[in-house]
Every structure is written in structure tokens, then in C-alpha cells.
Amino acid sequence: MRRNGGSDLWELCQDGSMTVGAMKRITFMVVLSLASGTGESRAGHEPFAVTVEFHAPPTCPDEVEFKTTVSDRLGYDAFLANAPYHVLVDISLVGRTLEGRIEWRNAEGRWMGERRFPSRSADCQELVRAMGFALALQIQFSAATGAPPGSDDTPVPAEPPTAPVSERSTSPAPPARPQESRAMTEEAALTEQPDSTRRHPGPTLGIGGGAHLGFGLTSDVVPFGRIFGNVAWPHLALELAGELGWPTITRREDGAGFSQQLLLASVAGCGILARGSVCLLVKFGQIFVSGKDIDEPAWARGPIFETGLRLGWTQPLGRHVFVSAHGVGLVNVTHWRVTLDRYQVWSSSRLAATVGLDIGVSWP
């Protein structure tokens, strides 16, 4: 029962989203722990302390703020330079979201365990607060129970302290005191409630639209509109898109001319690193050509095939919305030319490029 309650607590922290329900549960458990007197050093014992190594993107709160969060929860400064346990706090961007990790090592530097905190958004303030909260809780319970930090037992919140830390790790857990047992029951009942905010790490889905300018695709700089859908993993993404170019009109010296318009579909496979992405892109579709201001205008269409590389940069706007900028270098595999009066008046270039902006939503 206690084990389950502790796991749920970890899952709450792992969510990183800190819903109101999760906050209430964690607060409840901390209050419970503080009430049981485990937060402070016990009489005759040194306060439980750790060293911390903190890594986070520049947009996140810094190490001082993180430590303050933990200390405020504990009621004392648990960070000492010569502490026997080492905690590595690492926050990184994965695609458009953040992921946090707390790793424990003992005095010899041996790995003792770790917890991950995937977040559904790019709100680092929230994630740091959740991780600080979780670390404080873990320290509190390790101090109280003597269980080695980082192990599966450590997050169990209501285990009463019965022995020095060094001994307790191998001792069987004594029965809980009545008051704590009741509190644990309430906590467990709380944490066993279904939580719609829980999720498993998996691909995110996204849809959106955008616009870009094409160079070398027709006789002039041509604006395109596009819609897309994608599925993204932490470091990979697959995108399908459709795009329609604005018709461009090219005229020769006597005023006769032609318009051409591109309708394309594209498939992109992308590698993602933080907010940046590199995609291998394949476009295929149709070009439509029609004569303008000429005695006998003709209409024609034909297949177009292009391939190239796309560089992108994505900026989250809140939990689900994102914008991205991208530039594409293309090779026109299909080479096409347009004639008027049987004389060539235009031919496609071998290379083309686009620059553009997208906006989209992703979930979960």
C-alpha cells in the first residue's frame, strides 16, 4: 500500500505539469511528513544533506532558485559541499517540451537511482518547482526512514524513522504508528484516484499551417500556403504536408505571357535536437501552365518532383501551440520549360529554395 502510494507520487512528479490535484496531493504528503517531525534533523542526528549539480537551459530558473525551492520545503538548507549523497538535476529540451531528471549517487560516486520528469510544455518554472518539490520530499523521507535515496523505497512518505540511516537500509520496516498509518491510508486513497493528467511518454501529434516564399520554383518569387500534420518523438519526426503556390505570370516583350502554379505534397523525415530540426524532404505534385494575352492560349499540366533539406527552428507558445521558422534548399529533379509560339520563354532552374513560417498545435 505504501509502495503504491509512493509510486503514484513519483508519477505525479514525473508529469511535471503539476495539476491542481497533483499539487494538493504532494502538499498533503509534505504537510503530513512535516507534522510527523521528519523534516528537521532528529535529535542527535546530523541533518540529511546532499550536494547538487544543476544543469538547465538558460530559460529555466537557475540553481539558486532550485535550491531555494527545496530548502523552503524542507525548512532547512540540505545542500552541503561535503554531503555523502550527490544529486544531479538535469533539465533539457526534447522537441518542443522539457524533460527533467534527478539522479542520485552515493559518496563513492556509484549510481543509486534516478527519476525522470517529462513535461508536456516548455514551462520550465513549473517543472523546476515540481522537481524541487519532489527532491525535498525524497530528502525528507530518506532522512526520516533511513532508506537510501534514489531507491524505490525512498519516496514512501510516511515511513517512521526507527534507526540510523546507515542501518535502516537493510532493516525490515517496523509497523507504522497509528497516526501515520491513518495518514498513509488517506494519502494512498488520494493517490489511487484516477488522474487524467497522467500519460505515458510517446509521440506527439501536430497539425498546422503556414506560408513560405519560393525562389527558383517559378519565374518569380512565389508565395505558398501549406498545411501539415506530423508525428514527433523526442528526436525524430515525420511530416506530411500539402502546399499550393500563388499563380505567377511571366510576360515576354510583346505582353503575351503565361501563368504557372504549383500544387505539391511533401514528405519529410526530421531529426530533432532541442528546438532545431533537420529534415530530408521530398516534394511531388503538379505544375499548371496556361497562356495569357495570346491569340490561342493553351493549358497544360505535368508532374513535378523535388527533393532537398530543410532546417527548422521551433518555438513553443504555451503548452500546445508552437511556431516554427524553416528554410529549405531544393533540387528540382524535374526540369520544365514553357513555350509561347513554339519558342522557349522560361525554364526552371536546377536549384530552388523556400523560407517560411508555420504555426501549429500539438498534443498531448
Add this chain to the structure above:
Amino acid sequence: MRISLFGLIGLALLSASCDETFSAGRNRPRGLLPVDQRNPIILINDSAKENWQGEYAMLLANSGGPKLVAIIVGTSPPWPDSAANIERWRKMVKAARDSGMRDIPDPVTSTGPPLVRPASGAIDETQPNRSEGARAIVEESKRLSLPYRPLVVVVGTRLTDVADAYLMDETVTERVVVVASVGEVATSGGTMERPNGEMDPWADSIVTSQFRYIQVSARYNSRDDVPDALLAELPSTNSFVDFIKEKRPDVWDLPQAADQVGPAAVGIPDFVTEVEQVAPERLVAAGATVGPRLLRDPTGKSLLVRQISAAAANERFRQMLLDPRTFGADR
């Protein structure tokens, strides 16, 4: 190894590349000839006295017709006085400009005798005149000719300057179409004799064998362009109209002198009513007094205008003279 793999993929993509050609349409000729009022023209003649060639060209240029880019004035056996010839043309140009017509170029004197057939009979061994007219054809064709809209050289005299242009620059044939009032219609095609064909037979041979050539051998009486009834209608305050009134008595009533059939064939869509493909019989021999015969040939690259509509020309001439917009009234 990885680079090689990408290289192979790239090579495969490139080798799979394909070419597509899309036709967006074409323009129709506005008449039976492959050139029309959208082609720029150069005018070549000797005197401006006996017909309305210059007047047609200037009026058409100001009525939506062919842009007149140069006037080249030479000499011929009937009109050997270069100074007198250029003076008449200058007078016409001044009257046109004073009337309000625009884009009328100054006439240019071109000096050069008929070309001499070399003993070998090889065109390339012909001694060129390098005349002013030939240079103008070469330069203006480089400046104005387009693949789909070549420059038209409208000739109402000997073809010497046109052939001379070829001797100076062989590529001029890619940029120029020649429309000449030359010779007569025959049962088997056309002749290159009087009028104009007899003046330089070797130039006739060079032009018909090297250029895209259209010979207008159907004509009408030039006096029909300005009948008495029209004189009464014409405004009296127009300098160009005054010039025409003054010139009218000197215009020949001999249809063979009607060199205006050249600009009319280009600028008036319904003027040409019958045309056939022809080819020159052969290069003329030494001592020839007329140009080569043009024989009917469905594969021939030259065209012979066999019939025209004099009424279409008369009516268009009248309209242009009576339309104030010809003289810039709408500007």
C-alpha cells in the same frame, strides 16, 4: 562509404530527372502572311515622289500598325539623285511630325551600287558595299528582332542593301524577314524583273536564297488611295494632309509603281488575299538582267503575294487620314 552511398542516391535522383515542356499557346498571324502589324519595320526606297509607301508606313505606325524604326533612302536607275531623294523624304517626315504623328525616324541616305556577281558565282565571295542601309539593317535587327517577332525590311527599290547586310553579317537572316514590291505574277510563280527586280539581279539571288522572303507582286493604282471625294473630307489644318494634297498630282497611276503594297501587306490584315509558297529557281548567271524566277513550291520558304484587296488598302488609308487619333488628338 556513407558519402559514397549519398552520392549514389544523388546520382540516382539526377538520373531519374525528367524534362517537361509545356506549351502555353501561340499567336495567330493577323492575315495570310507570317508577319503583321506587331512586327517592327524598316522602310527602304529611293524616291518618295511616285507612290504612297512612306505615307502608309507613317500612318500605320500611328494607328496601331507596325512600328517604323528606320527609313533608308537610296538610289535607282529611275531615281539616281540621292540628294533629291532624301530631300523628299525629309519633307514627308517633317510634315508627319508637324501633324502630330509620333515615332517617325529621320531618313538615312544609303550609298552603294548594285552588287557584282563574282566570277565563281559564290555568294560568299561577293564584295560587300557595307552601306549605311546595310549597317542599319544589321544593327536594328540586333536591337529589335525577337525570335517570335522578327524585324521586317519593307523594300520598294532594289534589294542591294538587304543583300549587303547579309554579306556583312550572315546571322541577319535569323532576325529579318524581307517584304519587297518586286516583279510580276506568273503562271508558274513569280518573276523578279520590273519593277525593282531588274535593278540588282545578283542581290535578288542573294536575298531569295538566304532570307525569309515575301514578294508582293500584286498592285493597284496609287491614285485610288486619295480620290477626289476624300480630298474634300480631309482637314485643312493638318500638315501631313497638306503634304498629301500637294503630292497627289505627282503620284503615278501606274500600278507597278505602287510600292505601298509592301507596308500594306504587313500592316493591313485583309489586304493580302492570295499567297503561295515559292522557291528561287537558281542563282542568276553572269550578265543576268533580271532576278531569279520564283517557282511554285509547297516546300519553298519564300512567299509570293499573288492577289491583294485594293479596296482594303484604300479604306484603311482613308480611315487613318480622317481619324484625329492618328495625329495625336487623344494624347
